Amino acid sequence: MECESTYLLSLGVLFFASVVVVPLIGINGFAICLGLISLSYFADSFILHPRRKSVVVGVGLLALFLLLIIAEVL
Amino acid sequence: MRSLLTLLHTTAFAVSSTIMLYQAYTHALPTMAYYSALLLFIAATVSSIMFGSKLLAGTGVFCFYLVIRLMFYVSTRFLLFPFNDPYEQFGVLEAFAQSSHIQILNPTVHILDLTGYLATLTNQYSQWPGLEILTLNLANVTGLPLLASALVLTITLDVVWFAVAYSLVSKILSRVSVNLPNPVALCLAIVTSLPLTSALPTYFKYDFPGMILMMAGILLLVRIYDDLDHRVAIPLIIISAAITITHSITTLLWILLLLSFVIWNVVIQPLAKYLPSSLQPLFTDRAGRAGVKGLYAPVTPLFIFMLVSTALWWTYYAVIMKKLLQISPIKSFASFSLSSALQVQRLSPAQGLGLLTPPWILELLSIRDRVFLGLLLAGIATILLRHTIVKRAHVKVLLLAAATIAPGAALTHGLSYQNRAFTLLGPLIGILLLAPLVLVGLRHLRLGKTMAVSITVLLMLSVGLGFWASSYAPTGLYTYGADPSSASGRPLSWPAVASYMAFSGNQSCILTNEIYVTSLSVPVSEWNITKLVGVGGIEPGCLTIVYNGLYSTVNANISSFGFTEPYIPYSGFSPQMFYSSLGTHSDIVFATGEETIYYSL
Numbered sequence: 001m002e003c004e005s006t007y008l009l010s011l012g013v014l015f016f017a018s019v020v021v022v023p024l025i026g027i028n029g030f031a032i033c034l035g036l037i038s039l040s041y042f043a044d045s046f047i048l049h050p051r052r053k054s055v056v057v058g059v060g061l062l063a064l065f066l067l068l069i070i071a072e073v074l
Numbered sequence: 075m076r077s078l079l080t081l082l083h084t085t086a087f088a089v090s091s092t093i094m095l096y097q098a099y100t101h102a103l104p105t106m107a108y109y110s111a112l113l114l115f116i117a118a119t120v121s122s123i124m125f126g127s128k129l130l131a132g133t134g135v136f137c138f139y140l141v142i143r144l145m146f147y148v149s150t151r152f153l154l155f156p157f158n159d160p161y162e163q164f165g166v167l168e169a170f171a172q173s174s175h176i177q178i179l180n181p182t183v184h185i186l187d188l189t190g191y192l193a194t195l196t197n198q199y200s201q202w203p204g205l206e207i208l209t210l211n212l213a214n215v216t217g218l219p220l221l222a223s224a225l226v227l228t229i230t231l232d233v234v235w236f237a238v239a240y241s242l243v244s245k246i247l248s249r250v251s252v253n254l255p256n257p258v259a260l261c262l263a264i265v266t267s268l269p270l271t272s273a274l275p276t277y278f279k280y281d282f283p284g285m286i287l288m289m290a291g292i293l294l295l296v297r298i299y300d301d302l303d304h305r306v307a308i309p310l311i312i313i314s315a316a317i318t319i320t321h322s323i324t325t326l327l328w329i330l331l332l333l334s335f336v337i338w339n340v341v342i343q344p345l346a347k348y349l350p351s352s353l354q355p356l357f358t359d360r361a362g363r364a365g366v367k368g369l370y371a372p373v374t375p376l377f378i379f380m381l382v383s384t385a386l387w388w389t390y391y392a393v394i395m396k397k398l399l400q401i402s403p404i405k406s407f408a409s410f411s412l413s414s415a416l417q418v419q420r421l422s423p424a425q426g427l428g429l430l431t432p433p434w435i436l437e438l439l440s441i442r443d444r445v446f447l448g449l450l451l452a453g454i455a456t457i458l459l460r461h462t463i464v465k466r467a468h469v470k471v472l473l474l475a476a477a478t479i480a481p482g483a484a485l486t487h488g489l490s491y492q493n494r495a496f497t498l499l500g501p502l503i504g505i506l507l508l509a510p511l512v513l514v515g516l517r518h519l520r521l522g523k524t525m526a527v528s529i530t531v532l533l534m535l536s537v538g539l540g541f542w543a544s545s546y547a548p549t550g551l552y553t554y555g556a557d558p559s560s561a562s563g564r565p566l567s568w569p570a571v572a573s574y575m576a577f578s579g580n581q582s583c584i585l586t587n588e589i590y591v592t593s594l595s596v597p598v599s600e601w602n603i604t605k606l607v608g609v610g611g612i613e614p615g616c617l618t619i620v621y622n623g624l625y626s627t628v629n630a631n632i633s634s635f636g637f638t639e640p641y642i643p644y645s646g647f648s649p650q651m652f653y654s655s656l657g658t659h660s661d662i663v664f665a666t667g668e669e670t671i672y673y674s675l
Contacts (some may be wrong), residue, residue: 035386041377043111046375047307062378069385 007050016042031068038065080130083122087137090115098145115141119263119534120527123256131259136236139266142537143232147225160278167206167220168201171213176203178391201392204320205280225276231282238289239265239501245296249466254515254526257508265504267533268446284321287313287499288328292472295335295373299468314376318383320397323385327479332377334475335468339372355461355529356470370457442536445529446507450477453506456513463512476502 018036038061045058093111097103119134126134169179181201200206205227213223243265244258291313318325338357346358388395413478454477457464464470476499496532511529515522 029390032390035382039386042375042379042382043311046373046379047304047311049304049307049372049375052180058375058378061095065382065385069389070441072389 004050007048011044031072034065039065083118083126083130086114086118087134091137091141094141095144095148099148116531116534120530123259128256131256133260135263139236158561163199163278164224167209170206170210174594189295197395201394202280205283230280235286238286242289242293246469250464252512254522261504261508263530264507264533267537271644281321284324286318287317289322296543309441314380315383318387329380330479331475332373332380334471335373336377338471358467371465438536442532448508449507452510456509463509473502475508577610
């Protein structure tokens with residue numbers, strides 16, 4: 001399987017787990033879910049380092065997550 | 075001939091180790107026996123580095139490293155862990171074991187005592203449960219009691235630290251032009267004999283596994299850059315996550331180190347062609363200068379992963395960090411400073427304190443500190459000016475990051491934690507210390523070897539003598555006039571302690587190596603013991619206590635998690651108040667043949 005395909009597939013599985021499985025085990029909260037999605041995205045990018053990946057998605061996820069965290073802390 | 079040499083060296087290692095450990099256990103031999111064993115050990119180790127094989131040299135350095143640390147453990151009969159952090163963390167461990175559940179402990183639940191003394195801190199330590207998880211697993215696998223498991227784990231971590239440090243130094247030096255014999259063993263002999271990696275024995279504390287994880291992370295990072303081995307990316311992610319749940323300040327340091335790589339990758343490398351030609355080799359490899367791209371896995375995603383995981387953990391689990399960072403982010407940053415190691419302003423020993431540690435040993439330690447500082451500065455200059463010694467740009471980035479972060483933190487004059495930073499960055503700074511010796515060796519091999527031998531002997535001698543003379547204590551802490559902020563970030567008044575020691579009339583009593591330097595030793599006979607907790611009996615000799623009013627986390631600072639001031643130990647000290655406090659509440663922690671250690675609760 002090409003690196004890009006593996007990357008997209010694993011990303012899909014991790015996103016699914018973050019959104020569906022995590023609430024099932026009792027963890028709730030949009031910020032936590034978004035944090036896990038961000039973690040999945042950056043871990044996957046580091047491990048598989050695909051040549052083509054969307055920088056915009058990464059920046060957007062990080063910005064949204066930071067906004068939620070700042071709101072939580074303040 | 076070769077096998078005879080090996081046999082002689084290993085015999086010397088074994089004999090010296092046995093004598094030193096036996097002396098630490100029994101105190102039965104004359105002091106001269108300890109000094110002789112130490113000299114034999116040093117001679118054998120240095121000789122094995124200069125003339126022996128890689129295995130023999132590594133074995134010698136490892137034995138010396140382990141013996142110095144084991145001396146504390148064999149001379150102590152542990153009933154509980156002494157000193158603040160280990161004491162509290164063991165409480166967390168017991169709570170986790172009782173409930174079979176890893177959780178943030180309720181601050182109102184008292185684990186080890188009914189005084190409320192441990193409550194808030196236990197709550198704080200439970201928010202980084204990495205060490206407790208390791209210990210519980212060890213206890214479950216081996217069937218050992220919790221205290222024995224914690225002791226075994228601590229000593230095991232010592233061994234693991236050495237193994238990881240050896241691998242890291244070996245990996246980095248494999249790409250460095252070195253002509254000195256056994257450079258890895260030589261570097262580790264220097265590193266493990268330096269102040270702060272050696273002065274304090276390692277305790278059951280969460281920053282220790284954090285350090286080891288981070289060193290392993292650095293090793294994997296170097297592997298990615300050196301060998302383009304991307305298979306280590308998954309372990310690197312796991313290690314990063316483990317650091318996040320194990321120790322807060324190590325997490326910060328790991329983020330800073332990754333940040334230096336991000337800046338190098340994203341900013342410096344692309345702009346390197348605009349730098350003066352003399353500076354280009356400092357930040358770019360040959361491939362980079364030739365315009366070859368895509369060789370390295372960018373660490374930016376790993377850096378952001380760490381940011382996100384840390385933010386998540388601190389916001390939703392380790393909630394204490396929110397308050398702590400609001401109180402003093404500077405102090406949090408500065409707690410991995412090297413201010414003690416870089417402090418050269420040692421005053422001569424004066425009245426009182428001179429009785430605790432012989433002046434000639436203080437002089438020796440002072441010389442050791444100056445040599446260390448000079449060598450460190452020379453090493454930084456060598457890396458910056460001699461590009462041919464360390465050729466790989468990422469290694470230069472790593473070394474310069476280590477050489478920048480720690481002194482930078484030291485300049486903030488905040489909380490300094492002595493052993494933490496140096497154990498973390500020790501192997502990297504060890505390579506900086508080796509660099510000037512390598513440079514000299516490239517010009518004059520014999521001179522380089524002579525310098526290497528002299529410095530190694532000085533460092534090993536000072537750690538061996540300093541350790542013994544101060545009786546398990548970091549002698550540097552007891553130097554009269556030393557900047558107390560470098561020790562714990564808290565003001566101390568040693569003359570007051572010294573006055574008390576003179577008042578007690580028993581000058582053989584020692585101060586312990588209590589990390590926050592708030593304990594006193596007094597003769598057992600002078601203490602009117604009214605209450606004991608635990609199974610230890612009263613031993614003749616000295617006892618050491620933590621005086622209630624001197625202990626930062628017991629007083630009002632507890633509401634601010636122990637980091638706010640004012641904290642004025644020994645201020646207004648009076649023997650009456652001292653005895654009054656001792657007579658009412660105390661908790662035995664451990665006892666030896668010569669001293670019994672108590673906490674005043």
